[in-house]
Amino acid sequence: xxxxxxxxxxxxxxxxxxxxxxxxxxxxxxxxxxxxxxxxxxxxxxxxxxxxxxxxxxxxxxxxxxxxxxxxxxxxxxxxxxxxxxxxxxxxxxxxxxxxxxxxxxxxxxxxxxxxxxxxxxxxxxxxxxxxxxxxxxxxxxxxx
Numbered sequence: 218x219x220x221x222x223x224x225x226x227x228x229x230x231x232x233x234x235x236x237x238x239x240x241x242x243x244x245x246x247x248x249x250x251x252x253x254x255x256x257x258x259x260x261x262x263x264x265x266x267x268x269x270x271x272x273x274x275x276x277x278x279x280x281x282x283x284x285x286x287x288x289x290x291x292x293x294x295x296x297x298x299x300x301x302x303x304x305x306x307x308x309x310x311x312x313x314x315x316x317x318x319x320x321x322x323x324x325x326x327x328x329x330x331x332x333x334x335x336x337x338x339x340x341x342x343x344x345x346x347x348x349x350x351x352x353x354x355x356x357x358x359x360x361x362x
Contacts, residue, residue, distance in 0.1 A: 229243070233270075258270070268302070285350040287348045288346070289316055291345060301321050307324075
């Protein structure tokens with residue numbers, strides 16, 4: 218990534234404007250045009266550097282629970298990863314060099330949402346096993362990269 222892209226990502230992560238024209242406001246702050254900001258965001262999304270732009274909410278306050286899920290997927294990981302990445306309930310997804318090689322967080326409002334996810338995992342031939350690790354206490358909410 219070039220310096221402009223790094224600067225833009227920092228603004229998106231830490232100083233996103235609360236306004237009707239946030240990308241125009243960011244452009245003004247970093248000395249460029251709104252079109253350049255939007256086109257760079259599109260480029261970074263296409264390159265899968267940016268996955269999503271959105272708020273991080275206090276899930277408990279709005280009635281959600283959270284799970285960290287570890288799964289073992291050894292063959293054709295792509296199908297499982299694409300499914301996980303398509304879920305709006307997933308906030309983080311990591312691959313690890315371990316027998317539990319895919320880890321992700323899943324936020325759910327009711328048991329039906331969780332059951333649907335578990336059924337889908339059970340139906341994937343590639344998923345050999347999984348562990349559900351419910352959130353007990355939030356100890357860090359602001360991860361900065």
